[in-house]
Amino acid sequence: MGNVVSTTVSSNDDLTLNPNFTGIGNAGDPTLNLLGSGNSLDVGESVRVQLETVVTPPDLTQNYNNQVEATGISPAGTTVNDLSDNEIPTPVNFGELPAIGVAKNATSIAPIGNNRFQVTYDLLVENLGNVSLEDVRLLENLTETFGAGNFTVVNVTSPDQTLTANPDYNGSTIINLLAAGNTLNVNQRALSNGLLGVFNLGSEVSLQSGDEVEYTVYFLSDGGPVVNDVQICDAIPEQTSFVANTIELNEASLTDNEDADQGNFFGELTPVNPPCPNPDNPNGSVLVNVGDVPSTAPNNVGFVRFRVTID
Structure with missing residues (x-):
């Protein structure tokens, strides 16, 4: 019946249960007997035993048949x-x-001139079920959000x-962020910080002085050997100011000091x-000593994050 993780045997009747029952063994093994020794039944008497078991089935489409022998x-x-x-x-x-x-999270909103802004959307998709998922799609209609042409x-x-x-x-006539044929295995997620999409927005979406913007810098090693002593430095953009104590490396908070x-x-x-x-x-810089980065998943990817305010 697949892989039996654990079992519990109980009875509300006057029966002695077998504490060594596992449900695993060959015919005649004591580990297959739900009951302890010395149990008896009078004429016409019936008793009830309840067996609870946790199973990891190797095939969810299969029927698992079993019987108990008295x-x-x-x-x-x-x-x-x-x-x-x-x-x-x-x-x-x-x-x-x-x-x-x-x-989904808008992790970065950066001014790029002419009253236009570059927005980074961070998406995380995960298979939360017990079977693999095929034809995985992420539908994002930006026209509904910002309007056509913006x-x-x-x-x-x-x-x-x-x-x-x-x-x-x-983002308008083609709204699936993913190509055809994507799959997700059980408990698999599309990176700890998801898909990255970058968009330029028109003047209809504006930032105000004092608004806080979060920047995320992703890194990925997909070569052969380990990359040693990786450092990431990002300059604070013009017309913004660094927000103290907001530096993160892979969701771990870091201090601003050396x-x-x-x-x-x-x-x-x-x-x-x-x-x-x-x-x-001229405007300050964030430096993070990432350390050694392997070329194999899941530790070959990560991110540095910090926040600024608009001056």
Whole structure:
């Protein structure tokens, strides 16, 4: 019946149960007897036993049939037996319980000039059921959100390449972010921080002074050897100010100071070295010492995150 994880035997009647019952063994093994020794039944007496078991079935489409055999010995020494349900096995069918979950967050909103903004949407999709899912889709209609002509799709990617992005996605007439043929196995998720889509928005979507914007920088190693001593540095954009104590590495909070953890913030005009893009550091920079990054999943991907306010 597949893999039996655990069993519990109980009875409200006056029976002695077998504490060593496992349901695993060969004919005659004591681990197959639900009852302990010394149990008896009077003429016409019936008793009830309840067996609870946790099973991991190898095939959810299969019927699992089993029977229980009752045996006893009469005062004259005659052994009697009977198979349950008039010798018809009891069927168990677990069936499919498909389920899917998706979460979405706008992780970055950056001004790019001419009253236009680049928005990064972060999506996470996960198989929450007990069977694999085929033809997985993520439907995102941006026209319904921003109106026709108010956005341009820059790109859609899957940082860990778990899913194949749809290169024809335009957010209007083609609204599936994923290409055909994507699958998700049980408990599989499309990267810990999902699919990345970037969009340019028109002046109808504007930021105000004091608004807080969250930036997420993804990294992925898909080569051969381990990449050692990885550092990520991101300069604070013009017309924004860094929000203290918001640096994260893979959801772990880091401090702003050069101390025991992996994060550091260099204030404006503090000289910086590569990998920081501008040694003059006019507006400040966030530096994170990621460390060694392997080339195999799931530890070959991650992200650095921090927040700024609009000046």
